[in-house]
Every structure is written in C-alpha cells, then in structure tokens.
Amino acid sequence: MTKTQRGAKADAFRSLLGEAHRYPELLARYTSQIIDPLFESLNQPLRDAAERGEIAQERLTSVVLEVIHALIVKRAVLDARALTGDDVDEVLLPLVLRAVES
Numbered sequence: 001m002t003k004t005q006r007g008a009k010a011d012a013f014r015s016l017l018g019e020a021h022r023y024p025e026l027l028a029r030y031t032s033q034i035i036d037p038l039f040e041s042l043n044q045p046l047r048d049a050a051e052r053g054e055i056a057q058e059r060l061t062s063v064v065l066e067v068i069h070a071l072i073v074k075r076a077v078l079d080a081r082a083l084t085g086d087d088v089d090e091v092l093l094p095l096v097l098r099a100v101e102s
Helices: 007-019 024-051 062-078 085-101
Strands: none
Touching (some): 024 062, 062 085
C-alpha cells in the first residue's frame, strides 16, 4: 500500500489535503475511489488472519483499523517514507495481537 502513495500520487494527495477545506467533494471522491480501496486491501489480510485464528477477531475494531490506517497515511503521504519492520513489530502487531496473548 505504501508503494502506491509515492511520487506524483503522493504529491497530489498532499496538495488535496492542503485544499480539502475548499474542495470537500473532491476529497470525498478521492477518499472513496482511492483511499478506501487501499485500506480495504490492508484490512482483508487482517480479516483472513482472524479467520485462521492468528489474531483475535474482536481486535479488528474500527478504531484499531483507523490507527493502522493513520500511521500508514502519516508515513507514506505526509512523511514520504514507508513503514518499517520495526514499526510493524512495535505498533501494529501489538494492536491486533493483544487480545490473543492476554
């Protein structure tokens, strides 16, 4: 997902975010056609892992998914850098694994 938000795409999204207050319809369309499908591509492997019992289904709340998405957007779009394995180990895995391990 982070690879798709580099270069011209990321530049366009940064510009759109800066002007979102002036063009809310454009932001809504970009979100529904670009961002939401990207997030769904991230959510599906998590749902698959829950079905296999690798993570607890109850951890996949809208808030947990939103935190994961927010970190990705911040890194990929606002900071123009990808998540690292350390980021996944430190932040993302504990978000979805906490209920399984406790």
